[in-house]
Amino acid sequence: MPEELPVARRWAVGALLIMTFATGLVDAVSYLRLGHVFVANMTGNVVFLGFSLSRASGLPVVAPIVAMAAFVLGAILGGKLNRILSDRPRLWVGGAFAGQAGGLTLTAVLLSTGVLRPEGRIVLAIVALLAACCGLQNATVRLLAPRDLTTTVLTQTLTALSAQSVLGAGTGAKPHRRVGSLLVMFAGAATGALLLQVTLAGVVGLAATAVAGAACLFALAPGPDETRPG
Template identity: 40%
Template sequence: MEPPSGAALTAIMVCLTVVTGVLDAASFLTLGHVFTATQTGNLLFLGFGLAPALEPHSPAGTSLPGGLPVAAPAVSLGAFLAGAALGARMESALARGRRAWFPVALLAEAALLAGAAAAGWSGGPAPDLPEGRRFAVIALMAVAMGVRNVTALRVAAPDLTTTVETRAMTALMSATPLGGDRRLGYGAGLLPRRIGSVGAMLGGGLLGAWLIGLGTRTPLVVLLAAVTVAATAFLVPGLSHGRNAER
């Protein structure tokens, strides 16, 4: 069974983008300087942490705080890569067998996020978790996001990668009178989808930060994300059936 397309697919991918913002807010604000979805940030944190500190009297007149913690970004990066490999194996095997790989991938992501919530469940705030459990939460969330990225690449929804918005923002500006580049979509009616993609990430980050600010425990935020992804997965068969019936 093929994944949905058109407006149905756009709605699903926008929802998943919101989930990304929520998860990165939860990980960055409560688990240390680490992202679980936006791996570009982790690469930079790793580089900052491995770099020696620049002298205050450097030509630039600034100093760089070398020696930032690298364990959490390294765990997240490694787990993300493992998740990408796992997702690629699983989804391609399901596709070869003509099985519904798209909803299965979303359910796998939801299960991994539920596992992360369980691993971090405690009576105290996330920073007080033992280091091993904190890394387990980070790793499970990052594995889930690795699977997600494979899913997004396979479904190839334009401007909706669900985890990276730099390209979407560039495309967004190209589709306005300020950009006016017809090769990049100006005048093609792509503006609403691109606004939806960027807005969903911003909204997810705001929602995640708001929930954390209310005192909501990180495991509850992650569990909310897991339930959202699972609910989206259960909608997919109905949406696909409806699309096929229209043909």
């Protein structure tokens, strides 16, 4: 069961949409510059592994495995943080996202200084760092958020948007959040793809900034029971 949101819903939705934008940025980096691997979308990696059984596919085998392993470790960390800090939800969510922002910042710094480079086997280290950050994000959001704000995989969001629309079952609530998730993910991926023509470290740094902003919202935004002054 998702946790009760630690901040007012409108602030939480805004923060999670920012996280969705960051996901688009990071997956643009991993897919376009790190050898056709996803660090946030594990479904894609499982499919790629299946495709890689065909020699004609030319798809990587090791990178998706590294991404999934690092993702799992990040998700385990996210679950442990929830267990330890569940009675202090602001600290839990804000701390988890701050940790993710720190991991992304570290990756951006290592890329900008040339310690990490998107070439050779060192690519696997970049994949592992980014996937661990995304695992932490996914675990935190999974334990926190409404189902239509996953911040990563949008298959269920698109399914609900279509099936519950007036053209489908006609039972859906207002679709604003679901449409917003789709558009923000698209914007993040498009922004990442365009900026990668100029800077790799900059795209990761932009993702880190976005996640840090979301962490600040969860740490400082009004609580669900607080009302705005008259």
